[in-house]
Amino acid sequence: MNTLRNRVQLIGNLGNDPEIITLESGKKLAKFSLATNDSYKDASGEKVENVQWHNIVAWNKTAEIIEQYVTKGKEIAIEGKLTNRSWDDKDGQKRYTTEIICNELLMLGK
Numbered sequence: 001m002n003t004l005r006n007r008v009q010l011i012g013n014l015g016n017d018p019e020i021i022t023l024e025s026g027k028k029l030a031k032f033s034l035a036t037n038d039s040y041k042d043a044s045g046e047k048v049e050n051v052q053w054h055n056i057v058a059w060n061k062t063a064e065i066i067e068q069y070v071t072k073g074k075e076i077a078i079e080g081k082l083t084n085r086s087w088d089d090k091d092g093q094k095r096y097t098t099e100i101i102c103n104e105l106l107m108l109g110k
Contacts, residue, residue: 006081008100010054011108012036013075020067028063032056032070034078056080058102065105075109078102 018032038050056078058066070076080102089095 007079008082009077009079010034010036010100011075011077012054014070014072015053017072018066018070020063027060028067030058030063030066032066034076055097055099056102057099058105062102062105069107074107077106077108079104
C-alpha cells in the first residue's frame with residue numbers, strides 16, 4: 001500500500017508553454033501550470049465552472065518529452081506526487097508552494 005500514499009492523477013490543459021531549464025549537470029527540468037475544470041449547478045440551478053490551477057514539475061526524460069511535444073493549451077494526463085517546499089524571497093519573507101512532481105505523462109486530444 002505504500003505506492004498509494006502520495007499519488008496524484010490529473011487531466012487538464014496547460015496554461016502556458018512549459019518553462020524548460022537545463023542544469024549544469026545536463027539534467028532537464030520542466031515547469032508548467034495545469035488547469036483542471038469542474039462544473040456543477042448552484043442552488044438556483046445555474047451552471048458554475050470551477051477552474052483549479054496546479055503547479056507541475058517534471059525532471060529528466062519526462063521533461064525532455066514535455067519540451068518536444070507539449071505546448072500551451074495542450075490537454076494532458078499526469079501522474080505524480082504532491083510536494084511542498086519553502087524559500088525566503090528577496091525581502092526575507094518565507095514563501096511556500098505546493099507542486100506536483102510529474103513522473104508519468106500521457107498526451108491527450110489532437
